[in-house]
Amino acid sequence: MGQTxxxxxxxxxxxxxxxxxxxxxxxxxxxxxxxxxxxKCNHCEHRMKLTYNSNKGDNYVWSCMKKGHRRxxxxxRSGSLFAKLKCNLFSWMKFIYRFAQGLQLRQxxxxxxxxxxxxxxxxxxxxKVRGICRYSMKLYARKKGQMIGxxxxxxxxxxxxxxxxxxxxxxxxxxxxxxxxxxxxxxxVAQRIRKPILKLVHRRSRNHLIPLIEQHVHPGSTIxxxxxxxxxxxxxxxxxxHFAVNHSQCFVDPRTxxxxxxxxxxxxxxxxxxxxxxxxxxxxxxxxxxxxxxWTYWLGNRHRNGPLGRLFKDIKKKYHL
Numbered sequence: 155m156g157q158t159x160x161x162x163x164x165x166x167x168x169x170x171x172x173x174x175x176x177x178x179x180x181x182x183x184x185x186x187x188x189x190x191x192x193x194k195c196n197h198c199e200h201r202m203k204l205t206y207n208s209n210k211g212d213n214y215v216w217s218c219m220k221k222g223h224r225r226x227x228x229x230x231r232s233g234s235l236f237a238k239l240k241c242n243l244f245s246w247m248k249f250i251y252r253f254a255q256g257l258q259l260r261q262x263x264x265x266x267x268x269x270x271x272x273x274x275x276x277x278x279x280x281x282k283v284r285g286i287c288r289y290s291m292k293l294y295a296r297k298k299g300q301m302i303g304x305x306x307x308x309x310x311x312x313x314x315x316x317x318x319x320x321x322x323x324x325x326x327x328x329x330x331x332x333x334x335x336x337x338x339x340x341x342x343v344a345q346r347i348r349k350p351i352l353k354l355v356h357r358r359s360r361n362h363l364i365p366l367i368e369q370h371v372h373p374g375s376t377i378x379x380x381x382x383x384x385x386x387x388x389x390x391x392x393x394x395x396h397f398a399v400n401h402s403q404c405f406v407d408p409r410t411x412x413x414x415x416x417x418x419x420x421x422x423x424x425x426x427x428x429x430x431x432x433x434x435x436x437x438x439x440x441x442x443x444x445x446x447x448x449w450t451y452w453l454g455n456r457h458r459n460g461p462l463g464r465l466f467k468d469i470k471k472k473y474h475l
Contacts, residue, residue, distance in 0.1 A: 159459040159466075160251075167247045173206070176213050179243055180204075180230055187470045189234050195226050202228065211242045235282060235469050245269045246279070253283050254454070254462035260430075283465070284442045287449035290468040294453065302342030302349050303375025310341045310417040311367065311379045313358050316425065316434045335440060338363055339424075340370055341417045350420065350451055352444040354437060360384040368392065378412045 157165070166182050169175060183189040193202040195218035202216040207227070216228040231237045236246050248269050261273045270276045294300065303309045316335040336358055342349040351370050355362045363384050371377065376395040379385050389396040397412035399405070406413040424447055428434055433443035453468075454461030 159463050160255075163247060163251060163462070167244050167251075171242070171244055173213055176243070179247070180212070180214055183243070186466055188466060189230060189236075190232065193228060193232065195220070196228075197223055197226055202226075204230065211240070234473055235286070239275065239278060239282075241270050241275055241279065249276075249279050250283065250465060251462065253280075254460070254465050256450075256461075281442075284446055286465065286468050286472055288442060288445045289472050290453060290464075291445050291449050293471075300351060300448075300452070301370055301372055302340060302351065303372040303377070304344075307342050307344035307347075308376040308378060309371050310343060310414045311339065311363075311377060311385070312414055312417045312421070313338050313355075313363075313382070314421045314425070316428065316440060335434060335437065337440075337444065338366060339417055339421070340367065341420060343416050348416070348420070348451055350424075350448060352424070352448060354441055354444065358382070358384060360388055364388050364392075367394075378414055380414060 162182075166175075166179050180189060184191040193216040194200065195202055198218065198220055200218055200220040202218050204214055205217040206213060207215045210229075212230050214230050216230060216232065218226040229237065231243075236243060239246075241249075245268070248267075249264070252264075261276045264270060264276055265273070270279065291300075314337050316337050336355050338353045338355045338358070340351040342351075353366055355366075360383075367377070367389070371394070373393050374395070376397070377389055378397050378399070379389075380401050381398045385396065385398065397407070397410050399407040399412050399414065405415065424444075427447070428440070428443045431443065434440045449464075450461060454464045457464035457467070
């Protein structure tokens with residue numbers, strides 16, 4: 155059997171960063187269409203050649219060999235995800251591997267592992283990769299529609315507070331962190347498949363929640379919720395099969411068997427991941443992390459090569475390489 159994408163990537167980036175290894179990584183990324191395989195000179199439109207340059211971090215640059223003008227060079231990363239960042243390609247691949255495998259560590263740990271030299275560089279790298287996930291989810295929603303609920307899939311809905319959490323109750327507490335950040339969750343459950351839709355809302359009122367349900371849940375679907383008054387009567391009037399459970403009395407309704415345990419458990423996973431990465435410091439940052447969670451379940455886990463394969467596919471799609 156052939157190597158998996160994960161095994162191939164690890165075989166390329168493991169070991170010492172020699173000249174031969176760097177060229178092998180560049181060729182592998184070009185084959186995956188993550189780096190450009192061809193480049194034209196901006197000055198004369200002549201095709202450039204990949205040449206060795208010991209002064210550059212990646213050791214290879216695009217060079218224009220045409221006579222008649224001063225020799226022009228361009229970075230091997232030009233026009234790619236890795237442009238305008240000092241971190242080398244080996245470190246980028248290690249970061250992407252950890253991101254795709256859900257092994258995102260604290261910045262101090264990644265600095266110690268030599269992935270980057272500063273927290274600022276790591277923050278920019280993470281922001282770029284999260285941008286890929288947001289871009290991919292936006293295209294998917296525009297093309298296919300991000301809809302859940304059908305005869306064999308029921309939908310659980312709930313709201314949860316993602317306000318900033320301080321470790322041991324100590325540390326700075328900015329004014330913007332005092333405000334509650336309510337996230338409205340809709341979870342499509344069908345056998346072992348879970349498809350979350352997570353939206354940051356300013357209020358938990360009927361005017362804020364019901365339009366989101368109409369936008370993302372198929373008419374006639376079965377919806378399970380608690381007895382929050384915003385849902386009372388409204389979902390039934392819209393044609394949904396609505397079952398509610400009173401959490402002050404029980405977690406599973408003894409009469410209908412309805413519950414929201416899947417979503418309640420999911421909140422722990424989502425919050426743990428976001429709090430660990432301090433992803434709720436601002437509303438925009440929280441939205442980015444919520445989109446990454448959606449991307450993981452809607453696209454990443456459903457790809458034949460897992461999140462890593464899907465991430466490479468989305469990078470290629472965004473940068474048109």
